[in-house]
Structures are given as structure tokens and as C-alpha cells.
Amino acid sequence: MGLFDFFGGSGPEKALKLKPKVTQKYGDPSTRQKAIQQLGEMKYPEAVSVLLSRFTLTVEPLTTDADEKEHVFELIKGFDQDAIAPIQEFLRKSDHATSWALRLLGDLLPEPAVIGICVDTLTHLSSHYTRDPEKKVVLLHHVMGKEDPRIPTAVLPFLEDMSDDVKIAALKVLGPLKYEAAREPILKLLTSEETARRVQTAALAALQESGFNVQGFREKLEPLLVEPYLLDKSGVVVKRQA
Known part of the structure; x- marks a missing residue:
């Protein structure tokens, strides 16, 4: 000293x-x-x-x-x-x-350690109210496109966030991960009367990327389809071919 x-x-x-x-x-x-x-x-x-x-x-x-x-x-x-x-x-x-x-x-x-910290922080945020959604959005953007089994379970709760920007960021993370447990929450979000149009569009994109079947939600979902999305014969959201 x-x-x-x-x-x-x-x-x-x-x-x-x-x-x-x-x-x-x-x-x-x-x-x-x-x-x-x-x-x-x-x-x-x-x-x-x-x-x-x-x-x-x-x-x-x-x-x-x-x-x-x-x-x-x-x-x-x-x-x-x-x-x-x-x-x-x-x-x-x-x-x-x-x-x-x-x-x-x-x-x-190393990247796996950073992902671990992001997942821990997102898990904490999912159970604590924060007025400003920016922090959640930045963290969600950071894990977007990353392949790590810890990510989908940490991101799923944000489909119910109060902020539309947070919901959209969560949808962009979950779509490519094809996380089966997200299928029904995404479909419920898409077909809810309270869901904003831009969130619905992001949900359609997530469903198209995931390849999930819309079984159980087809009747509610069909009126919400917008270009370039449509349902194929098997009940999967696809993009219309140009």
C-alpha cells in the first residue's frame, strides 16, 4: 500500500x-x-x-x-x-x-461467455419492470443470429413485453431458431386483437422462417396475411414467389 x-x-x-x-x-x-x-x-x-x-x-x-x-x-x-x-x-x-x-x-x-452474460441479463429483465425498452432491444439484437441453446428460453418471455419494439426484436431472434416452444406464443401474439400491425407482420416473418404449422390458429390467421406471406396447403406460412 x-x-x-x-x-x-x-x-x-x-x-x-x-x-x-x-x-x-x-x-x-x-x-x-x-x-x-x-x-x-x-x-x-x-x-x-x-x-x-x-x-x-x-x-x-x-x-x-x-x-x-x-x-x-x-x-x-x-x-x-x-x-x-x-x-x-x-x-x-x-x-x-x-x-x-x-x-x-x-x-x-470469448463469444460464448458474452452470450451467457446476455442470457443472464435478459432472464433478469424478463421478471423486472424497466421503463425504457432500449436495453432489452440492444441485448436482443446482440443474440440475434447466434446459435446457442440458452438463447430461446431467455428470449421467449419478451413476446409478452409491453413494448412493440421489444416484441419485434424477440420475434426476429426466435424465428430462425425454430424453437418449438415458441410456436404457440408466436401464433397467439399474431392473432391477438391487441397486437399492433407491425408486430403482426414481424410474427408472420418469424413463422415463415421457423416453418411452424399454424394448426389450431388457421381461421384467425388467414385474415391477417399480408404480402408477401400466404399459407401453403400444409398450413405453413410461406413467401409468395416473385
């Missing part, structure tokens, strides 16, 4: 005390930038947590904002594996800057 650590000059407490400066939106930017640099030179998890808070605000001019965020990104990467736990905590607790957190994890961890 150094002399400054002993007197509380550069320990975890010092890192936490720098947060107001790091998140200072107005005033002299050099104050914020100096605090960022100080945090980058510390080796405490608390320093990573405070640095992450910089991603939650936008400052003017936007060129300065972008430069600072890239600098913060590189500083956090410098913590290497010590940054993982603070990033995970940030991802779970903050409704902002999800894409930055995922980008950092992508540079620090």
Missing part, C-alpha cells in the same frame, strides 16, 4: 469521489478529462464502475463526447479481466449504454 492509499488519496474511495467530475455535463471539460485519466491509472474495480458512468451521458460538442468515450473504452480495456465484474454489474443495473458494455465484453471475453 502506498502513502496516498494510506491517507485515502487514491484508493477505492477516491475513485468513487471522482464520479461527480466524470459525469459533469457542463463546465470546463478538462476537469472531467483529468478525472477520467486519474481513474484509468487506478487499479480498483470501483474505478471501472465510475468510468462506465461516463457512457451514460452525452456532452457537447459531439466530437468531444465521442473522443472521450473511446478513451474511456480503451482505459477500461486496460483493466483486462478485472473489468468483467464491474461491467456485468453495470449491465444489470443501468438502463443506459448497454451497447458500450457489450462492446467491452466482446473485446474481453
Whole structure:
């Protein structure tokens, strides 16, 4: 322990005390930038947590904002594996800057580990109310197109989310996965009177990609078909040939 650590000059407490400066939106930017640099030179998890808070605000001019965020990104990467736990905590607790957190994890961890964190976070979000749907959408977009058995069970609950954007993102994830347990929930969402038209269109696309039969829902579904979708003789949604 150094002399400054002993007197509380550069320990975890010092890192936490720098947060107001790091998140200072107005005033002299050099104050914020100096605090960022100080945090980058510390080796405490608390320093990573405070640095992450910089991603939650936008400052003017936007060129300065972008430069600072890239600098913060590189500083956090410098913590290497010590940054993982603070990033995970940030991802779970903050409704902002999800894409930055995922980008950092992508540079620090192998893809299966990142998918695992996304799945854990989505599972947590599916049982907790959040006012802003952006975080869910960003996480869903991140797992889109990925082949991992953990994904469909974590995504399925979002077909019942209050946000149409979240429902559409979930449908785009589930369609190509051909997850049998999603067949009926997708069909119920599509045929519900409360479902918005753009969500219905996304549900048709998901059914077409999945190849699921519409048995039990054909009568309700047929009036909802729009170009280029139609039902074939076997009761599967297909795209009309051009």
C-alpha cells in the first residue's frame, strides 16, 4: 500500500469521489478529462464502475463526447479481466449504454461467455419492470443470429413485453431458431386483437422462417396475411414467389 492509499488519496474511495467530475455535463471539460485519466491509472474495480458512468451521458460538442468515450473504452480495456465484474454489474443495473458494455465484453471475453452474460441479463429483465425498452432491444439484437441453446428460453418471455419494439426484436431472434416452444406464443401474439400491425407482420416473418404449422390458429390467421406471406396447403406460412 502506498502513502496516498494510506491517507485515502487514491484508493477505492477516491475513485468513487471522482464520479461527480466524470459525469459533469457542463463546465470546463478538462476537469472531467483529468478525472477520467486519474481513474484509468487506478487499479480498483470501483474505478471501472465510475468510468462506465461516463457512457451514460452525452456532452457537447459531439466530437468531444465521442473522443472521450473511446478513451474511456480503451482505459477500461486496460483493466483486462478485472473489468468483467464491474461491467456485468453495470449491465444489470443501468438502463443506459448497454451497447458500450457489450462492446467491452466482446473485446474481453470469448463469444460464448458474452452470450451467457446476455442470457443472464435478459432472464433478469424478463421478471423486472424497466421503463425504457432500449436495453432489452440492444441485448436482443446482440443474440440475434447466434446459435446457442440458452438463447430461446431467455428470449421467449419478451413476446409478452409491453413494448412493440421489444416484441419485434424477440420475434426476429426466435424465428430462425425454430424453437418449438415458441410456436404457440408466436401464433397467439399474431392473432391477438391487441397486437399492433407491425408486430403482426414481424410474427408472420418469424413463422415463415421457423416453418411452424399454424394448426389450431388457421381461421384467425388467414385474415391477417399480408404480402408477401400466404399459407401453403400444409398450413405453413410461406413467401409468395416473385
